[in-house]
Amino acid sequence: MLRNYFKIAIAVLKRRKFFTFISLFGISFTLTILMVATAYIDKLVNDPYPDAKRDRSLYVNKLEQKMKDGRQSGPLSFYFLDHYAGSLKIPAKVAISSMSRATNTYVNNKKIVINYKYVNSDYWDVLEYDFVEGKPFSKQQIANGEHVTVISEDTKKEYFGETGSVVGKYIEADNVKYRINGVVKNVPVTAYQFFADIYLPYTVSKTDYKDKAYHGEYIAILLAKNEADVPAMRKEYEQMISKVPLPNKDITKMYSHANSYLVSYVNVGSEDTSGIAYVITAIGLFALLVMLLPTLNLVNINITRIMERSSEIGVRKAFGASSRTLVYQFIVENLILTLIGGLIGVLLTFIVIRVLNNAQLIDNLYLTINFTVLLYALAICVFFGLFSGVYPAWRMSKLNVVTALRQNN
Amino acid sequence: MIRLQNIEKVYRTSTIETLALNSINLEVAKGEFLSIMGPSGCGKSTLLNIIGLLDAPTRGDISIGEQKTGHLGDRELAAFRNKKLGFIFQSYHLINDLQVVDNVELPLLYRSMSAKERKQLATEALEKVGLSNRINHFPTQLSGGQRQRVAIARAIVGRPEIILADEPTGNLDSAMGNEIMEILMDLNRNEGTTIVMVTHDENMAHKTHRLVRLFDGSQVS
Incomplete structure (x- = not known):
């Protein structure tokens, strides 16, 4: 079953190369930005040099x-x-x-x-x-x-x-x-x-x-x-x-x-407004915005892509696929797409981080991709895949078989 | 095998109500080869879709085998279609992105079956329609007649008791049409498959056991 989904996912990707390019570009580019950003934050927050005794230190700023x-x-x-x-x-x-x-x-x-x-x-x-x-x-x-x-x-x-x-x-x-x-x-x-x-x-x-x-x-x-x-x-x-x-x-x-290191590092507010709340909100909003646009874009592209396949949806339903099975299929396909995008994103991130480290925009700041960042990346991919796939898949799976079969041949 | 009682289908828009089927009563016996004829827009395809549980009637009951179908939900209907019914469409509706063998396997994907078994059954079905040498082709590499034979292989691969064919020869020239018709008649004769076929072609219709004519949503003979 999964092998079959994989086959059709790849075939669909190959069919509309421009769409595929836009999708993959959106995913991998967003992912790269987020991964470089997380690598940067990780470096700021978790770099143990020179304060290696952070766990038993408090900072007065x-x-x-x-x-x-x-x-x-x-x-x-x-x-x-x-x-x-x-x-x-x-x-x-x-x-x-x-x-x-x-x-x-x-x-x-x-x-x-x-x-x-x-x-x-x-x-x-x-x-x-x-x-x-x-x-x-x-x-x-x-x-x-x-x-x-x-x-x-x-x-x-x-x-x-x-x-x-x-x-x-x-x-x-x-x-x-x-x-x-x-x-x-x-x-x-x-x-x-x-x-x-x-x-x-x-x-x-x-x-x-x-x-x-x-x-x-x-x-x-x-x-x-x-x-x-x-x-x-x-x-x-x-x-x-x-x-x-x-x-x-x-x-x-x-x-x-x-305060602990993180709180002291982002200590930008006054007594009444916590700095850390500001920073977390700001980072959250940034990540949300960065991810929202490509996700909406993907939702859109996915609807178009799936619409093109109304005949396939009709046939699958006629031959015994329930709406739920179809949703599952489209989500799996979408996850495959986003994971491919994710892979490209990881490669791009390696390149970008290398370039950034060589360029030394900030003196002596050397970014690295670590396991945490990779894990984040994977989570982001899955988020993309699910979020951008669930709605179009659900919509299309509700398509009436007769209508689906009539729409194109 | 198939029993329709007082089937009515009404299409409604905000301004107009169209009666597509008007109190149809029809019984199809097991092993029967029935054809449905009538002018365009008379409701043939709607009727076939209702028999195939692809569309629900506005009123009336359908039983297939012993099963009353009115109360079945999406998943139950899907499972029922998967086991009991096979479809053949005028425009084939093959998935162009998949190889012939994967197209034929499709109904088996929705059963619990190993990949090896699926491939085995798909190959056998393709042998029956004389396309065993084309299993790794893509639909676009085949002629219309060959595509329809792939579609037939897909319809029979799960050994359904009933095959519903919507103008299976409508897009083909008469030689190819006859070829397809032969395959269907063989199926009916040798495997005892019940077939309901919508057609425009009198010649084809006369080869079947019984002919039902529709006019403006009503059964006229």
């Missing part, structure tokens, strides 16, 4: 202060994170780093943009950067306010060219020279919490890290000893926030949360 006539929201001050988050009992380590900022530097009259980030010593323990040479600067070096730095591989290449070890050499940024302590593998800019070209001790920051204002340019990662401590750590942070004295009487309430 912002503080919101509510005033009578508005709100102020943004990263926190070093003082706040060091003083309050640093005094919590559950976190084993608190990595504090500034949001990366750009500055220009010049090498042989060539301008280089350098993104720098100030970090504390826990930062190197919480995050697992791969050191290709040297090592992180020490707690002592930070305390001494030494002008030392850890740079990325890309920065090394750009600043020094292809060369041997650069540990001990100096790099200049913002008219200050820093001695290089180590070189780490690159982080893509999309991992904005960890991305920088050069990492510097917070003590060399030009802004006063002792300033007691609550807002500043720092974010933190709280690392628990083990995964089981994470909920308690979250609670401890919340409790601490509720006890922090309000900075002045204009401010009526303060919010700050220690």
Whole structure:
């Protein structure tokens, strides 16, 4: 039976090559877009470099202060994170780093943009950067306010060219020279919490890290000893926030949360509107729109295709096919079509991802198709097949035999 | 074998009501070869479709064998047609995308049967109509007469007790028409298949056991 369906499905595909092309193109192209998008999201959300201990980490990215006539929201001050988050009992380590900022530097009259980030010593323990040479600067070096730095591989290449070890050499940024302590593998800019070209001790920051204002340019990662401590750590942070004295009487309430990575990554809303709901809705709507058009197109093409086969429907019914059997047949045919489209889509995705990785539209972001993405792709194919096939199949299966036989010969 | 009682078929549109069949009473005995004649639009094909359970009458009862058919649902009707009835159409209605043998197998797809058995029976049916050397051709590679023979093979492959033929020779020249007629008569004689055939052709009709004439939806002889 299935072999028979397969035969006729292939024959029908061959019959109207233009229709087939449009259908397959629609399916495979949509699938490619969705698969590249999922590969991208997967990379953003699941990439374990450099924060490999994500399952026992919580991320603090912002503080919101509510005033009578508005709100102020943004990263926190070093003082706040060091003083309050640093005094919590559950976190084993608190990595504090500034949001990366750009500055220009010049090498042989060539301008280089350098993104720098100030970090504390826990930062190197919480995050697992791969050191290709040297090592992180020490707690002592930070305390001494030494002008030392850890740079990325890309920065090394750009600043020094292809060369041997650069540990001990100096790099200049913002008219200050820093001695290089180590070189780490690159982080893509999309991992904005960890991305920088050069990492510097917070003590060399030009802004006063002792300033007691609550807002500043720092974010933190709280690392628990083990995964089981994470909920308690979250609670401890919340409790601490509720006890922090309000900075002045204009401010009526303060919010700050220690969140999981995903929540912190998409933390775009205010206290009243969750960022994650926004993002999920946005991704969902995008996927729906991307899939809706080709699906409608397929429904349309399927109706035309099946209409052409009214004689076949009539004959099959006359010889004993029930409406249900026919629906089943058309759906199977459609699934075959979409799976072929899916196969082409997967091939296209491989090509597109290769091209994207080679083009490096986003520095150091390397996409891969993994098992999850393939599974998604399969699910999407089945969705296409069913959704675009069920309605036309059902409609045609209801066709009266006599009418079906009369319609064409 | 077939019993029609007070069959009426009315086609309704919003403005007009057409009486296509008017109180038809007809009995066809087992093993009988019956032909139905009449001018175009007299209701012959409608009658045949009703006998074949492809269309439901507005009023009246149909029994085939011991089975009353009025209350049967879509799936039961489909299963019943599959076992008891074989159809032959004027314009063959072969599926051009399938090879001859796959076309002939078609009714067997809706029975539980292995692919091997299906192929075996289809080949045998094609041998009966003298087309065993054409099993891997596509319908479009065959002449009209050959196509109709494929259609006959398809109609008999499931060994139905009744064959309903709607102008089976209508698209063929007289030589080919005679050939088809011979096959049908053989079937009727040798296998005892009951055949009801709609035709325009007096010569063909006179070769059958009995002739029923319709005029404006009513039986006139």
